[in-house]
Amino acid sequence: MQVNHIRRNLNLPKPEEGTDILKKFISDKLSTILLEHEIRRKEIYIPRLGDHTTNIVHIPSTQQARNEFLHITNINGQNFSQREKTDGVILTNETLIEGGILQIVGDCAVISFEDRGKEVVGSIHSGWKGTAKDITGNLVERLKDLLGNKSLKDIIFEVSPHAMSCCYEFGEQDFLQNFKKNPLEPELPGLLERYSIKPEEIAYKASEGKVKLDILKTLLLVLQKNGVDTRNISSKNICTICRGHKKGYYSSRKDINKRFGVLTYST
Numbered sequence: 299m300q301v302n303h304i305r306r307n308l309n310l311p312k313p314e315e316g317t318d319i320l321k322k323f324i325s326d327k328l329s330t331i332l333l334e335h336e337i338r339r340k341e342i343y344i345p346r347l348g349d350h351t352t353n354i355v356h357i358p359s360t361q362q363a364r365n366e367f368l369h370i371t372n373i374n375g376q377n378f379s380q381r382e383k384t385d386g387v388i389l390t391n392e393t394l395i396e397g398g399i400l401q402i403v404g405d406c407a408v409i410s411f412e413d414r415g416k417e418v419v420g421s422i423h424s425g426w427k428g429t430a431k432d433i434t435g436n437l438v439e440r441l442k443d444l445l446g447n448k449s450l451k452d453i454i455f456e457v458s459p460h461a462m463s464c465c466y467e468f469g470e471q472d473f474l475q476n477f478k479k480n481p482l483e484p485e486l487p488g489l490l491e492r493y494s495i496k497p498e499e500i501a502y503k504a505s506e507g508k509v510k511l512d513i514l515k516t517l518l519l520v521l522q523k524n525g526v527d528t529r530n531i532s533s534k535n536i537c538t539i540c541r542g543h544k545k546g547y548y549s550s551r552k553d554i555n556k557r558f559g560v561l562t563y564s565t
């Protein structure tokens with residue numbers, strides 16, 4: 299698995315800004331940057347910014363991608379496809395060979411994954427909102443469906459630079475509200491109850507009424523409790539807020555609107 303960090307300011311246009319602006323972004327900026335990085339994947343799949351859903355799409359073929367993805371832009375034989383309301387993409391078969399997934403983030407974690415047999419590759423965007431809604435648990439379910447239970451031990455995971463526990467401050471009430479109850483369906487138990495996690499295991503007291511949230515530990519616990527061997531999970535351990543933003547791993551809290559890219563593909 300190759301995970302390229304595109305440490306350039308990528309501020310993907312919002313859907314309401316229209317497809318022309320999006321095409322301009324791709325032709326003027328994105329394709330040039332990928333060229334500079336010598337990334338020549340035939341198909342690049344880009345989930346839209348800021349949806350924070352738990353949706354994960356499985357794209358086995360470019361034909362399927364044409365059905366699922368809107369706004370396909372071809373530049374020099376490279377297809378860039380965007381899709382709204384999705385935060386995770388799994389590639390298999392044809393798209394695994396030809397494609398890559400570009401997540402554009404600033405503070406949220408991206409989990410990239412591939413199985414050792416190279417049958418699946420993909421990534422999910424799991425910021426605090428997606429994590430609270432349990433996109434990570436959803437990912438494991440999808441991977442089990444695709445590969446079967448036994449293969450779980452053969453999947454490796456890599457967590458991108460993100461806002462880490464040294465800096466990721468939240469109001470304690472905000473944290474409890476979103477992690478005690480499921481933000482999608484408030485009548486359902488939230489992440490804490492679902493995985494028997496104590497609040498103090500993932501959120502540390504900061505100043506009065508504030509906590510610092512440990513997204514990495516949360517992701518590790520969720521993956522582990524879903525049957526993943528934590529030895530198969532690595533992290534860049536770079537906090538976007540205090541260290542990364544100076545090196546191009548932008549923080550949207552620190553550098554308003556700046557974002558970087560995480561491109562994942564099979565090698």
Ligand SMILES: [Zn+2]
Binds near residue numbers: 404406423425
């Ligand atoms: Zn995000």
Ligand SMILES: [Zn+2]
Binds near residue numbers: 462465466537538541
């Ligand atoms: Zn920090």
